[in-house]
Amino acid sequence: MPLxxxxxxxxxxxxxxxxxxxAWLQYCPVKDEEYxxxxxxxxSVVTVKxxxxxxxxxxxxxxxxxxxxxxxxxxxxxQSNQNGLHxxxxxxxxxxxxxxxxxxxxxxxxxxxxxxxxxxxxxxxRQIQLKTPLEQFGVKEAPKNPMRMINQWDDMNGEVxxxxxxxxxxxxxxxxxxxxxxxxDYARLLSSTGINAISxxxxxxxxxxxxxxxxxxxxxxxxxxxxxxxxxxxxxxxINYAAPMEKGLTTADPLDEDVKAFWKDRAxxxxxxxxxxxxxxxxxxxxxxxxxxxxGRNHAEGANMLAEALAPYGGKVIWRCFVYxxxxxxxxxxxxxxxxxxxxxxxxxGEFLDNVILQIKNGPMDFQVREPVSPxxxxxEKTNYLLEFQIAQEYLGQQKHLVYLVxxxxxxxxxxxxxxxxxxxxxxxxxxxxxxxxxxxxxxVSNVGIDVNWTGHLxxxxxxxxxxxxxxxxxxxxEAIALEWIKQTFGHDxxxxxxxLNIVIPSWETYENYTSPLGIGWMVNIxxxxxxNIDGYEYDNWGTYHFADxxxxxxxxxxxxxxxxxxxxxxxxxxxxxxxxTCPDELLLFFxxxxxxxxxxxxxxxxQHIYDTHFKGVEEVEEMIARFTTLRTLIDDARFESxxxxxxxxxxxxxxxxxxxxxxxxxxxxxxxxxxxxxYA
Ligand code: GCV
Numbered sequence: 001m002p003l004x005x006x007x008x009x010x011x012x013x014x015x016x017x018x019x020x021x022x023a024w025l026q027y028c029p030v031k032d033e034e035y036x037x038x039x040x041x042x043x044s045v046v047t048v049k050x051x052x053x054x055x056x057x058x059x060x061x062x063x064x065x066x067x068x069x070x071x072x073x074x075x076x077x078x079q080s081n082q083n084g085l086h087x088x089x090x091x092x093x094x095x096x097x098x099x100x101x102x103x104x105x106x107x108x109x110x111x112x113x114x115x116x117x118x119x120x121x122x123x124x125x126r127q128i129q130l131k132t133p134l135e136q137f138g139v140k141e142a143p144k145n146p147m148r149m150i151n152q153w154d155d156m157n158g159e160v161x162x163x164x165x166x167x168x169x170x171x172x173x174x175x176x177x178x179x180x181x182x183x184x185d186y187a188r189l190l191s192s193t194g195i196n197a198i199s200x201x202x203x204x205x206x207x208x209x210x211x212x213x214x215x216x217x218x219x220x221x222x223x224x225x226x227x228x229x230x231x232x233x234x235x236x237x238x239i240n241y242a243a244p245m246e247k248g249l250t251t252a253d254p255l256d257e258d259v260k261a262f263w264k265d266r267a268x269x270x271x272x273x274x275x276x277x278x279x280x281x282x283x284x285x286x287x288x289x290x291x292x293x294x295x296g297r298n299h300a301e302g303a304n305m306l307a308e309a310l311a312p313y314g315g316k317v318i319w320r321c322f323v324y325x326x327x328x329x330x331x332x333x334x335x336x337x338x339x340x341x342x343x344x345x346x347x348x349x350g351e352f353l354d355n356v357i358l359q360i361k362n363g364p365m366d367f368q369v370r371e372p373v374s375p376x377x378x379x380x381e382k383t384n385y386l387l388e389f390q391i392a393q394e395y396l397g398q399q400k401h402l403v404y405l406v407x408x409x410x411x412x413x414x415x416x417x418x419x420x421x422x423x424x425x426x427x428x429x430x431x432x433x434x435x436x437x438x439x440x441x442x443x444x445v446s447n448v449g450i451d452v453n454w455t456g457h458l459x460x461x462x463x464x465x466x467x468x469x470x471x472x473x474x475x476x477x478x479e480a481i482a483l484e485w486i487k488q489t490f491g492h493d494x495x496x497x498x499x500x501l502n503i504v505i506p507s508w509e510t511y512e513n514y515t516s517p518l519g520i521g522w523m524v525n526i527x528x529x530x531x532x533n534i535d536g537y538e539y540d541n542w543g544t545y546h547f548a549d550x551x552x553x554x555x556x557x558x559x560x561x562x563x564x565x566x567x568x569x570x571x572x573x574x575x576x577x578x579x580x581x582t583c584p585d586e587l588l589l590f591f592x593x594x595x596x597x598x599x600x601x602x603x604x605x606x607x608q609h610i611y612d613t614h615f616k617g618v619e620e621v622e623e624m625i626a627r628f629t630t631l632r633t634l635i636d637d638a639r640f641e642s643x644x645x646x647x648x649x650x651x652x653x654x655x656x657x658x659x660x661x662x663x664x665x666x667x668x669x670x671x672x673x674x675x676x677x678x679x680y681a
Contacts, residue, residue, distance in 0.1 A: 016639075025188060085107045145431050180223070199281045218273055267310050278315065350381070408508050410477075513620060611675075618658050
């Protein structure tokens, strides 16, 4: 039978494809005989008394990994007098935690629950892949963030919104793809990094997709939920707020009794089928999606109605704050999209039920290369929330450009909001440590698709891996995470490891250098968001994004003369951003409109900074390519070629960005580059 579009069976992969497909779970044979024997001595017998589907999955992963790496499979027993690995569950430990000790040739893995066992097993397998000496296996781990979530933006027609790695491996032509191998392997990849929740359909829920919560698809959803729950991952569905109207009601008003009954009935049917179902994810009143505003209701009323329907079953409503219903006009400099999430949601703080969780994008705009941290984080006091990142590189080169995102995310997590005085960092707010919210954590839009290497650009696997590892423990450094990934993905050769590290670590800054300078953002084509288009978002009645004219550039968001966005921060940050003399260079044009000759803290003028960084960005991509070229013999052909092809494209695009940005600002400002370089294309 011919395969449908999105179906690509795993057993059809070539040997070379397999290396790309296995990502960081390569489980390559261990060559060091002595190490192998040591591993065999402590892992050839595994004692475990408890059983559950998650423990079964952990044991089969352990068997698979050991078979591949060390050519043996452990005997599993319940007899506690054996040597080897001893797995126990001690519920006095916290949920999802594990504690590994190595003592006199015995390994002990004691976990808080079965998810802890799974994470402990992945930890052991990671240590073997990293060739960690047995004596260093001991560790006590607890995830810092309770919810560690992934959002798929997969449509049931098989497309992925903002997907840059091919089509969906969940759906094709309004059917679930029958072969679930990909889904299961995705669950393994995710849970190996500690992910514990996923929503499997796009937040933009199109017609027909409401059937995901009806009989037509419920069995398929359940089957998918069962796969994820083997790996400790709770499944959520995005819903259309106007679903009741798709099914015959005349309204979706959250205060209408029939609407309430509709959702209660759906909740019952879903939980009767899937007691482990996580809940609903909702994009309402945003980018033409329906929502409570239509009925004169606010978002707390809208979300609470769903929350009441899910509450009897322990379900949650995740409600996105990406709401910006202001239509902007370039002549109006007071209306500001950046203000929208805070203006809408802060007044509702404390009004949401305790199974509602707000989902807040990391910045006030939309995943730009550089944005300040959303002031809602640090603003809300009495509301559950998740911080939202995007692993898919919508505005960051769309997985054609190599951009390692963990350094960017870590800047967000380390940002001091001053909500409870100095040192109230985002990472401690979203983890629940400061405010003790009932639910909290981090979520991100995924970057996977049907491409054999999952992420289109092989190096973009690092962002998926890095996201999971970083939200498990935000104190891991970007470098440590990259090191783990490189060794597990490509091996341990010292030159290879160091070279790849030198390539990935500065790559976010490189991307920023050749694209949007000093916090402006947006200078892309409005439809697909790829490639330079300086006025792409300007003068289209939607955005006011850089305001470049002959005298200056940047958006005035100050209290006195601008949109007042800066006032949404606590005093320390407000004062810092609001004052042009203290505002950090990298965000200067996000907060201020300044002349081209304005001097940055670096001592350069704004216009000279633009020229210099754009030349530098291109040189850095050339350097990346030169470095990568030295790895020709150290990486297999297929992976080497696929990365090289994308790097060459990145260089082509970096030059285009440089020439278009520099020419634009040269024309606007009329100021020459002091180095006399040719900037006029
Ligand atoms: C899923 C941006 C993207 C949209 C996306 C939206 C969102 O606007 O371009 O594709 O929609 O964000 O986060 O809801």
